Amino acid sequence: MGRAPCCDKANVKKGPWSPEEDAKLKAYIETNGTGGNWIALPQKIGLKRCGKSCRLRWLNYLRPNIRHGGFSEEEDNIICSLYISIGSRWSIIAAQLPGRTDNDIKNYWNTKLKKKLLGKQRKQQQARRSTCLTFKQEMKRESENYPVPGMVNQASNWPLLPPPPVMPQPSTHQDPQDSIRNLLVKLGGRFSDDHPQSTTSPMNFRYAPDVPFAQYQPYENSMNILPSASSLSPLNSTCSQVTDGTTTQFTVNDVDGPNDVFQDLDVFQAELSELIYNNNQQILDGFEGFYGTDNMVDGSSTGTSSVESSSWGDINSLAYTQIVPGFEACQQQSIPQVPTYDESAYFRPQ
DNA sequence: AACCATTGCAACCGCTCCGGA
């Protein structure tokens, strides 16, 4: 037995709103307000619409000061940074962009922003792939000379690696109002350096909207937030390996300890581009496919839904593959069903 | 010009949260 519908589905109109309906709804709300009861509102004004539909129409379209389209670079940055830090919590993101609705931002992300970012990445991947081909051939030659039955990517067979890419350095000035950080704290988030005693993971921030403001709970299994790419040098991270005979488990450690998040908003855009530029095709394809968070970093369950896992997995893949050299290789080794990827040659366990 | 594919956006659906009884 399901829940009773909020309205009589047979007697409500669906689909696009007519100008007359818009005018009725707008006039009533501007005069009387919503009255705190959307369900009853359509009957009051003689609209054959579901209350939820009225609410949506008002919030997304009729409400004063609504802006549609024409997102600025600054807005792009805010959306990206918040998406990475708090995921697809569109209403929270929208709250930081005056005049924007959650629906608008959601649509903008899904239809433009994501593609825009991934488009850059694909170009870079093509360039990088050709470089990798050389290493692939090297590896193949070497494995033919020194075959190890049943073992792939064993450390002793790894080719010498090119030096890691030079990361953009953060600007030296410290932005006094780290707006994103402040926002997240304001929303009830937590940073590792705010609560040193709770550094159970190297980067243990997670936005926790379900936790009342200032009541922080440990999120030991939570997904880690993307730290400033430049604040975490690839050289300062290690990836330890434990093999149980059937699968290989990797753990990412940042030897520098807890890291602040979003150290400098000014370099965010460059960093984001850098992140995306430097990811492999498999992670990229994760946007269409799926990587659950259960397969992330420590392999522990996060308790998130599959849908949520997908989002966080995607974004955190982007983050970690940049932060930790060879993170993609970690992923592939702990997810045996994922086909082997040539660029694993870039990773060498320490 | 016609057809098909893609894109963008408005709207819907179903779920969770939350406050009041």
Place this chain on the structure above:
DNA sequence: CTCCGGAGCGGTTGCAATGGT
């Protein structure tokens, strides 16, 4: 404390507009 109903949210769908062949 439990239940119920409304509000709010995020994912998904439907369709018109646009672009490509």
